[in-house]
Amino acid sequence: MDCSHVFEFKVKRLIVVFTLFLAFLSVSSRVFAQADTAVVSADTAVNAAHTEGAHGAGHGEEKFEPTKVIMEHIADSHMWHLWGHLSIPLPVILYTPDAGLEFFSSGQFHHGEHDYAGAKNTYRLVNDKIKIVGADGQVDEAASSKILDFSITKNVAAMFIAIAIILVIFISVAAAYKKRVGKAPKGLQSFVEPIILFVRDDIAKPNIGHKHAKFMPYLLTVFFFIWINNVLGLIPIFPGGANVTGNISLTFVLSLFTMIIVNINGNKYYWKHIFLPNVPFWLWPLMVVVEVVGVISKPFALMVRLFANITAGHIIVLSLISLIFIFKTLAIAPVSVAFVLFMDVLELLVAFLQAFIFTLLTALFIGMAVEEHH
Amino acid sequence: MELVTPTIGLVFWTAVAFVCLLILLKKFAWKPILAAIHEREQSIDEALNKAELAKHEMARLTAQNEELMKEARAERDHILKEAKALKDSIVHEAKTQAHTEGAKLIEKAKIEIENQKKAALAELKSQVSSLSLEIAERVLRSQLEDKAKQQDLVANLLKDVELN
Incomplete structure (x- = not known):
């Protein structure tokens, strides 16, 4: 297949852009490496502190876990976090084979602290995923896997x-x-x-x-x-x-x-x-x-x-x-x-x-x- | 792994939203925008072409004008030349005509003069003869007035006649 025209395509302009881009990349990869080691070392430090049984520090000061924070941001969410404890609740739209379509606000979960009782199932927010809670108060994984989550995340x-x-x-x-x-x-x-x-x-x-x-x-x-x-x-x-x-x-x-x-x-x-x-x-x-x-x-x-x-x-x-x-x-x-x-x-x-x-x-x-x- | 697993909700909403966006933009944005850009490009192209054509037309007209001027000049020169030739020929003709006419007149005059001369000579001759006759008559008359002289003459005449 003749792809040569792609390479000739505005070659000069692209060369300039890509040189800049590569120059930036070489710098940024170093930055990334730095950040990475920092994250890793911080993680190990946190884990070390954790294993030492630092529960005594109390609940007043939350431990900072960069990986969790970053992953939470990267992933999708049922709430739009603004600042502090303020976040915008977003509509949840669920389809389950037994209960059909269900609509409710993600504010019902109160940041995952409360369960929401739907028409047939009780839902719980676990790590920003909606799960079905069984009668025993435990997450019912089998039923949860059948949820189709069409929420406006x-x-x-x-x-x-x-x-x-x-x-x-x-x-x-x-x-x-x-x-x-x-x-x-x-x-x-x-x-x-x-x-x-x-x-x-x-x-x-x-x-x-x-x-x-x-x-x-x-x-x-x-x-x-x-x-x-x-x-x-x-x-x-x-x-x-x-x-x-x-x-x-x-x-x-x-x-x-x-x-x-x-x-x-x-x-x-x-x-x-x-x-x-x-x-x-x-x-x-x-x-x-x-x-x-x-x-x-x-x-x-x-x-x-x-x-x-x-x-x-x-x-x-x-x-x-x-x-x-x-x-x-x-x-x-x-x-x-x-x-x-x-x-x-x-x-x-x-x-x-x-x-x-x-x-x-x-x-x-x-x-x-x-x-x-x- | 969770990071690289597509979720049904977002896939569904993205598909729906993107298709809606595509349809809406296609109908209300891209069509008019691209059409307008295309139209403008065409009009610019057309204007440039027209300008180019006008330039060519201008050049053509200038060349034509030049040509016309040249032709007119040549025509003028030609006409002038012709007129000059005509004048020359007319003058020449007039001259020659005048010349021949003059020569003819002179000839005629010469003939007339000759004729007049001849006539005058003839008249002179006749007048001289009549005059001499008259003189002779008068002389004779005066000589024959007396009888003696008449007899003398007759005698003389008879003397000549007798010999015959």
């Missing part, structure tokens, strides 16, 4: 907010286009237009060719959806801060859509390449397997790449912040803040870069599927 809510922002931005921009027909762009329009043109002229056109118009809505939507969600994830306070694009479920859905679009639009050459590859016939059994795996592995790579990049960014920032609490001194704060600032700036780049790469690779896969051979 923190990530879902954050995604809805991002979608609302995207809709507001682009519908107002579209209105501006209708109002200012044939005139130069202005305001928000002039901010968005170069990006739209970038997606069209530098992502879609070189990879898909003359059929790009059909795929523009999907590419643009994916690009802005990922980008806006990435950027919102960097904002530490309420409307942002959720690890939306760093959640495997979301990246799974996006890459699934890419896979569906690529394979629906695949032409006969695409399918011929998979099932009748241009190799000696005795290699067919091997090549067909490889090609079929390729169909799945390409979107799989998209899924993992976006998930890992964004999650890693969140973990690094949180680890750096955790340093202050691990060392229990304000003296480390300037260092942490400096590194966090650096990481946030880097994450701004990564936010754009990951949206760009996801869109670019989607365009590339579509391009391969619709390519005409002569």
